[in-house]
Amino acid sequence: MTGTAAVTREVRGARLARAAQIAVPLAFLGVFFAWPLAAILARSLRPGAIVDVFTDASLRQVVWFTLWQAALSTALTLVAGLPAAYVVARYDFPGRRAFLAFVTIPFVLPTVVVATAFLVLLRSGGPLAFLHWQPGVVPMLIAHVFFNVAVVVRTVGGFWANLDPRREEAARMLGASRVRTFTAVTLPLLAPAILAAASIVFLFTFTSFGVVLLLAGPAHFTIETEIYRQAFAFLDLRTAAALALVQIVAVLVIVTALARLQERRSVAQRIVGGADVARRPRGRERIVVASILGVTTVFLAAPLAVLVWRSVRVGGRFTLGSYRALGSSASASTLFVSPWAAVANSVKFALIATAIALVVGGLASVAIAARPGRSSRTMDAFLMLPLGTSAVTIGFGFLIAYQHAPGWLADTWLLVPIAHSIVAIPFVVRTVVPALRRIDPRLRDAATMLGAAPRRVWREIDLPITARAFVVAAGFCAAVSLGEFGATLFIARPDWPTVPIAIDRFLVKPGQIYLDQALAMSVVLMLLTAVVIFAIERVRVRDLGEI
Amino acid sequence: MLTIAGAVVKFGARRVLDGVDLELGDGETVVVLGPSGSGKTTLLRAVAGLQQLDEGRVAWDADDLAGVAPHRRRFGLMFQEYALFPHRDVAGNVEFGLRMGPADRSARARRVDEVLELVGLADLRDRRVASLSGGEQQRVALARALAVSPRLLMLDEPLGALDRVWRRRLLDELRAILDRAALSALYVTHDHEEAFAIAHRIAIMREGRIVQVAEPPEIWRAPADAWTARFLGFGPVVDGEVCGTQLHTPWGAIAITRRLPSAGAAVEVVLRPDAVRLDESGPIEALITRAMFAGTRVELTAAPLTGPPIEVVVAAAGAPHVGEHVHLTIDPAAVLLYPRGAD
Numbered sequence: 001m002t003g004t005a006a007v008t009r010e011v012r013g014a015r016l017a018r019a020a021q022i023a024v025p026l027a028f029l030g031v032f033f034a035w036p037l038a039a040i041l042a043r044s045l046r047p048g049a050i051v052d053v054f055t056d057a058s059l060r061q062v063v064w065f066t067l068w069q070a071a072l073s074t075a076l077t078l079v080a081g082l083p084a085a086y087v088v089a090r091y092d093f094p095g096r097r098a099f100l101a102f103v104t105i106p107f108v109l110p111t112v113v114v115a116t117a118f119l120v121l122l123r124s125g126g127p128l129a130f131l132h133w134q135p136g137v138v139p140m141l142i143a144h145v146f147f148n149v150a151v152v153v154r155t156v157g158g159f160w161a162n163l164d165p166r167r168e169e170a171a172r173m174l175g176a177s178r179v180r181t182f183t184a185v186t187l188p189l190l191a192p193a194i195l196a197a198a199s200i201v202f203l204f205t206f207t208s209f210g211v212v213l214l215l216a217g218p219a220h221f222t223i224e225t226e227i228y229r230q231a232f233a234f235l236d237l238r239t240a241a242a243l244a245l246v247q248i249v250a251v252l253v254i255v256t257a258l259a260r261l262q263e264r265r266s267v268a269q270r271i272v273g274g275a276d277v278a279r280r281p282r283g284r285e286r287i288v289v290a291s292i293l294g295v296t297t298v299f300l301a302a303p304l305a306v307l308v309w310r311s312v313r314v315g316g317r318f319t320l321g322s323y324r325a326l327g328s329s330a331s332a333s334t335l336f337v338s339p340w341a342a343v344a345n346s347v348k349f350a351l352i353a354t355a356i357a358l359v360v361g362g363l364a365s366v367a368i369a370a371r372p373g374r375s376s377r378t379m380d381a382f383l384m385l386p387l388g389t390s391a392v393t394i395g396f397g398f399l400i401a402y403q404h405a406p407g408w409l410a411d412t413w414l415l416v417p418i419a420h421s422i423v424a425i426p427f428v429v430r431t432v433v434p435a436l437r438r439i440d441p442r443l444r445d446a447a448t449m450l451g452a453a454p455r456r457v458w459r460e461i462d463l464p465i466t467a468r469a470f471v472v473a474a475g476f477c478a479a480v481s482l483g484e485f486g487a488t489l490f491i492a493r494p495d496w497p498t499v500p501i502a503i504d505r506f507l508v509k510p511g512q513i514y515l516d517q518a519l520a521m522s523v524v525l526m527l528l529t530a531v532v533i534f535a536i537e538r539v540r541v542r543d544l545g546e547i
Numbered sequence: 548m549l550t551i552a553g554a555v556v557k558f559g560a561r562r563v564l565d566g567v568d569l570e571l572g573d574g575e576t577v578v579v580l581g582p583s584g585s586g587k588t589t590l591l592r593a594v595a596g597l598q599q600l601d602e603g604r605v606a607w608d609a610d611d612l613a614g615v616a617p618h619r620r621r622f623g624l625m626f627q628e629y630a631l632f633p634h635r636d637v638a639g640n641v642e643f644g645l646r647m648g649p650a651d652r653s654a655r656a657r658r659v660d661e662v663l664e665l666v667g668l669a670d671l672r673d674r675r676v677a678s679l680s681g682g683e684q685q686r687v688a689l690a691r692a693l694a695v696s697p698r699l700l701m702l703d704e705p706l707g708a709l710d711r712v713w714r715r716r717l718l719d720e721l722r723a724i725l726d727r728a729a730l731s732a733l734y735v736t737h738d739h740e741e742a743f744a745i746a747h748r749i750a751i752m753r754e755g756r757i758v759q760v761a762e763p764p765e766i767w768r769a770p771a772d773a774w775t776a777r778f779l780g781f782g783p784v785v786d787g788e789v790c791g792t793q794l795h796t797p798w799g800a801i802a803i804t805r806r807l808p809s810a811g812a813a814v815e816v817v818l819r820p821d822a823v824r825l826d827e828s829g830p831i832e833a834l835i836t837r838a839m840f841a842g843t844r845v846e847l848t849a850a851p852l853t854g855p856p857i858e859v860v861v862a863a864a865g866a867p868h869v870g871e872h873v874h875l876t877i878d879p880a881a882v883l884l885y886p887r888g889a890d
Contacts, residue, residue, distance in 0.1 A: 442630035445597050448617045449624040449693060450644030456618075460643070464634045
């Protein structure tokens with residue numbers, strides 16, 4: 001025997017590690033999530049604040065607008081996405097996988113980039129200038145559709161591909177027409193997937209911030225943008241807090257409904273057989289498939305193409321002038337620093353946010369995966385809360401929680417990557433926990449029996465097997481951080497802006513030169529995000545997590 | 548020497564191990580034989596230290612292992628379905644335990660080659676484990692457990708996932724490997740044929756208890772109770788009554804020469820497979836209702852005039868056909884008697 005001292009040290013070490021797995025995430029989320037939320041509650045629960053939201057006509061208008069724009073965005077997204085979902089599910093065509101990947105691109109792009117692209121499309125001299133659309137409801141709706149088509153195509157398409165087509169064939173044999181078969185057989189079977197996709201889109205558009213702020217024009221405000229306006233334009237923190245509370249409750253309701261739906265959906269999925277039955281389109285089908293693919297591709301590619309095109313074509317000729325100007329001090333009148341410094345900030349924040357999210361989320365994942373039962377479910381649910389909290393709520397919470405906080409906490413750029421990590425931690429947990437749970441526990445026992453101490457087991461078994469999941473999670477974190485706008489807007493100080501903040505600053509300034517700068521920065525941000533997403537796709541294996 | 552004394556493991560209210568006592572001598576192979584759910588795997592995990600004992604103790608020679616972490620026990624465990632590391636190749640799996648020790652790279656490589664040679668897998672050194680057949684995976688698992696020269700090797704249903712042909716071959720090889728290494732082995736299975744083939748001693752396990760420990764021939768000759776007899780596939784089990792030197796059964800009276808329970812005792816009667824033979828002058832007349840051809844022999848089911856059907860195994864040559872009438876004799880020495888209601 002090696003002596004009891006070594007054994008006790010080992011046991012104590014293992015116990016310490018187990019405690020840290022729970023204590024670190026709880027402490028981190030306690031300080032940087034629960035405290036800001038509590039700060040919002042404390043301000044909004046003062047007498048009258050909530051009542052104002054529902055009695056003040058303009059605030060009631062805001063809530064109403066938030067609801068109907070989200071509902072309309074969702075409906076339009078379904079209309080735009082279902083044809084593509086059908087084609088992807090039922091037909092095999094060259095470039096099917098590439099198309100699926102392509103459809104996903106808008107979804108992962110930073111909102112500011114998309115908003116900039118649509119502004120360029122619509123403004124005078126843009127390809128759609130003849131429509132004479134000003135920023136307003138219509139461009140905002142289109143941008144929402146652009147963003148969320150991927151959700152419908154992937155969720156419904158994936159489900160549809162697994163539906164046994166023999167049921168439809170059976171209906172046809174029983175005398176149902178094509179249309180009748182679709183409405184009586186296919187649609188009811190698809191309903192859970194469509195509902196799930198719709199509620200995700202509804203959640204995203206309900207809490208959409210950047211697109212609404214930049215595209216909806218000066219007359220329309222959702223709860224998200226109104227929180228920002230109340231806090232920064234009117235300096236009315238009480239009303240902003242009340243709105244944030246309304247937002248929190250609304251989102252909780254939507255998320256709960258969503259969870260219910262997904263439970264039902266997973267049951268339904270077990271019932272259908274998993275056969276990918278996509279086949280080559282024949283005859284007239286080819287025209288239908290080609291036109292659906294064509295229209296979808298143009299719709300998704302055009303804004304980005306125009307963005308890139310306009311960023312290098314200024315005043316009728318090709319130039320990299322806009323990009324060169326990013327380094328010049330001429331922009332310093334808008335930003336306190338050069339735009340390239342903003343890029344450096346963004347990269348730095350993304351790295352830090354990713355590191356924090358991986359450590360905190362990783363520890364929490366280990367704790368959740370290792371302990372089945374109620375306590376781990378509770379922790380799991382707690383860690384998911386940031387996912388159900390809008391970015392603006394988090395940013396606003398940071399603003400009011402830490403403005404009078406002691407010392408360094410009140411005024412440190414670290415708050416930006418910390419806020420980003422709060423948004424990203426649920427993604428880490430959602431990716432890593434399933435990967436950890438999939439590890440056969442006997443592998444750990446086998447390693448133990450071969451002489452591996454607990455920490456060695458983790459290093460030899462858990463870590464290498466879940467490495468891919470960690471890489472994917474890291475990529476998500478970085479992408480989230482790079483594009484984060486809503487929370488950052490509340491926290492970032494003028495002397496440490498991120499790229500989305502810089503783009504926003506340029507966009508609100510009148511003048512061609514500023515727009516050109518915004519375009520160039522948007523392209524830079526798009527490329528940064530693309531690099532990250534490409535890296536994820538390289539290591540991503542099927543069935544990794546639920547994202 | 549391994550000593551298990553009064554081992555109890557509770558899962559909630561259920562006592563999965565309910566006071567297990569078992570000893571295992573150096574170089575001995577003890578097979579724990581029992582149906583699934585009888586606690587065999589839990590017993591192995593308790594010996595390994597992967598499962599905490601609620602009562603009792605596990606000791607190696609004079610050392611109580613209670614405070615010894617599983618990875619320090621130097622016991623090898625071969626898992627059901629093998630639990631090979633999917634992220635390592637064959638050599639990487641076998642080398643794993645050596646890497647946990649002080650051996651340097653070249654010593655490890657030598658040992659890996661040696662063990663792979665032993666199990667006949669030298670050619671598959673660099674293969675991914677997922678690409679191996681079931682039999683090959685089983686050997687990798689064995690090689691991995693053997694590489695670190697454990698002082699005790701535990702095997703949990705090591706042949707369970709294999710088809711018949713592989714089982715035969717690997718059973719022979721396993722016996723040879725255990726002998727060559729003079730390894731102490733604790734082997735768990737639900738298959739009595741497997742147990743008879745490999746065990747020095749068999750421990751019959753039922754609902755968390757060991758009901759009998761003996762050498763294979765003794766287990767077969769005299770199972771400790773009717774449940775064990777039935778578990779070994781003996782049958783049928785019928786009620787009987789002792790009258791003097793006579794045993795009354797549904798098939799008629801059988802004269803018993805050995806010492807019997809007291810007269811009038813109600814007993815359960817189990818016929819060992821070798822108890823019944825065809826005998827033209829036999830007292831039991833029966834009709835053959837089923838004949839299952841099994842190569843060199845035929846397994847017959849015979850329905851007597853009274854009593855439940857009886858199984859008879861005869862040589863294939865000249866075996867009676869279905870529908871034929873035969874006479875049977877029951878060998879009193881192979882009739883097993885147990886007190887009724889003991890289960």
